[in-house]
Amino acid sequence: DTEVTQTPKHLVMGMTNKKSLKCEQHMGHRAMYWYKQKAKKPPELMFVYSYEKLSINESVPSRFSPECPNSSLLNLHLHALQPEDSALYLCASSRWTGSTNEKLFFGSGTQLSVL
Amino acid sequence: GESVGLHLPTLSVQEGDNSIINCAYSNSASDYFIWYKQESGKGPQFIIDIRSNMDKRQGQRVTVLLNKTVKHLSLQIAATQPGDSAVYFCAPKAPTDKLIFGTGTRLQVFP
Numbered sequence: 001d002t003e004v005t006q007t008p009k010h011l012v013m014g015m016t017n018k019k020s021l022k023c024e025q026h027m028g029h030r031a032m033y034w035y036k037q038k039a040k041k042p043p044e045l046m047f048v049y050s051y052e053k054l055s056i057n058e059s060v061p062s063r064f065s066p067e068c069p070n071s072s073l074l075n076l077h078l079h080a081l082q083p084e085d086s087a088l089y090l091c092a093s094s095r096w097t098g099s100t101n102e103k104l105f106f107g108s109g110t111q112l113s114v115l
Numbered sequence: 116g117e118s119v120g121l122h123l124p125t126l127s128v129q130e131g132d133n134s135i136i137n138c139a140y141s142n143s144a145s146d147y148f149i150w151y152k153q154e155s156g157k158g159p160q161f162i163i164d165i166r167s168n169m170d171k172r173q174g175q176r177v178t179v180l181l182n183k184t185v186k187h188l189s190l191q192i193a194a195t196q197p198g199d200s201a202v203y204f205c206a207p208k209a210p211t212d213k214l215i216f217g218t219g220t221r222l223q224v225f226p
Contacts, residue, residue, distance in 0.1 A: 004158075040123050042204055042216035043159065056213065090158050101147045101166060104214060106158030 006091050006107035014115050015081060021110045023074040023091030031097040032074040033104065034066060035090040043090055049074060050097045081114045088112070123202060125221040134192040136220045138205030141186065145207035149214070150179060150190045154201045159216075162190070162203075192222075200224045 004025045013019050023032065031050050035043035048056035049068040063085075065077040074091055088111050092104040128134045140148075146167035151159035165172045165179045165188070172179050178191040188207075192199055205217045 006158075042219050045213055045215070048213070092158075101164065101208075103149055103161050103164055104159075105161065106151075108156070108158045111156075 004091055004093055004105050004107035006089075006110050008110055009108065010111045010113075012113045012115060013078065013081065015083070017081075018077070018079045020078065021076040021089055021091075021112075023076075023107060024072055025093040025105070026072055027093065027105070028071075029093035029095050029105070030071055031094045031102070032068060033092040033094075034074070034076050035092060035106075037088040037090055037109070039087075047076075048097065055097065078112075081112075083114050086112055086114045123219050123221045125223060127223045127225060128195050130195060130197060130224050130226050132195055134190075134195045134199070134222055136190045136192075136203050136222065138188050138190075138207075138217050138220075139186060140188070140205070140207040140217070142207060142209050142212075143183075143186065144209040144212075145186075146210060147208045148179070148181060148188050149206045149208070150177075151204045151206060151216070152199075152201045153204065153219075159204060195222075195224050197224050197226075 007022045034046040037043040045058050046060045047066045052068045063080050067075040088109040090109045091107045094102040094104045149164045150162045152162050153159045163174045163179050170181050176193045181188045202219045202221050204219045206214050
């Protein structure tokens with residue numbers, strides 16, 4: 001199994017809603033990532049978890065709250081989002097973060113629209 | 116009125132021709148380089164990688180060339196097919212550094 005699975009594929013939410021994005025991998029990877037991608041732009045790193053601990057937070061607003069319940073799962077909790085947060089949210093995993101040549105495996109993303 | 120926005124660099128090639136996608140990077144400490152392909156509505160997909168101790172690496176129909184002197188790498192796709200149409204990102208990485216994507220190039224293949 002070389003897949004990173006993200007749910008839901010599409011999400012529409014209001015600015016007062018609370019929702020969660022989910023990501024799952026069964027490759028035994030110990031590093032997991034959240035990226036945000038606006039249209040016609042490259043993915044931008046948001047968070048990195050290494051061995052279930054948050055290791056990088058790229059100064060992301062607190063209305064985005066990541067969670068790594070175990071080594072296979074990664075969640076992104078959303079609350080009080082703004083319309084400019086509408087984007088494709090990508091989850092990725094890699095074996096670990098310690099070495100240079102670690103390639104990331106990406107899911108298909110959740111297309112989020114904030115109304 | 117006039118609309119202003121950012122546009123991805125686009126490369127248009129005829130089916131069967133070879134494609135060359137270029138990427139310049141700025142961090143001389145970068146020692147690992149990945150090329151990703153992203154099709155519409157999908158996440159980035161790994162294509163090929165190269166370490167800084169190499170200047171060329173070949174895969175199936177793809178070749179990556181690395182020139183560390185001028186901090187440039189390229190992705191060559193042989194016999195381009197319609198299924199190659201996508202946005203291609205290079206991602207240089209320095210030791211213990213984060214993976215950061217380049218701006219991307221849209222490849223359009225026409226019959």
